[in-house]
Amino acid sequence: MPQLEQMQAAKESGDYSAVLDQIPYAKLLGVVMREENDLPLFELPFAEQNIGNTHLPALHGGVIGGFLENAALLHLIWARESFEVPRTIDFSLDFLRSGKAQTLFARCDITRQGKRVANVRMTAWQEDESKPVAVARAHFLLS
Template identity: 75%
Template structure:
């Protein structure tokens, strides 16, 4: 079964684990994706291995950044019904507050999509969506 078949099956069943398996880093982080109101929401379940500062404790900035980049890749695959994973051109991340030792959520917005390049905005939050932990912007090469 190729990627497009897995994506179509996931959209009809609501089980996106087969798509997550296509991105080993997403699987390593423990990223989950689910459809809500015709949009995609991503979850990074809390795991001790994602803690950076054990004194606070706070999520590692790299785990937050990796989660947001992975969410954007998955969102593009879902929205475009891609046969291949897009390639990251650039990625810019702003940390707004510490990520607590709990689940992290993300939403992505495709701000512009051409034939070869897509621009995506990502937002990550925990308790309150209006108080983001981090926001990111990225450009992806569409294969």
């Protein structure tokens, strides 16, 4: 099945497992992708192994960063309707508060997409989308 047809089938069914298969690290983290209001919403269900600070407890910063980078990659795959995984050029992450030991959500916004490079902004939150845990910006090389 051609990539465009595969992506359309995933969008119609809501089953993005074929998209997640393109990024093994996203599968390892347990990233869940679904659509909400015709846009992708990403979820990182809580898992004990994602705890970095056991005294608080708080999510590991690397897990939050990896989740946001993977969310951006998956968002670009979704938006471009191509299973080709973009390559990260740079990634900048700002932590705004501790990630509690609970599910983390993310949304992405493509701020600019050219033929070769895309700029993406990502936001991660837990209980309230207006109180982000972290925000990130990245540039990706498109195939």
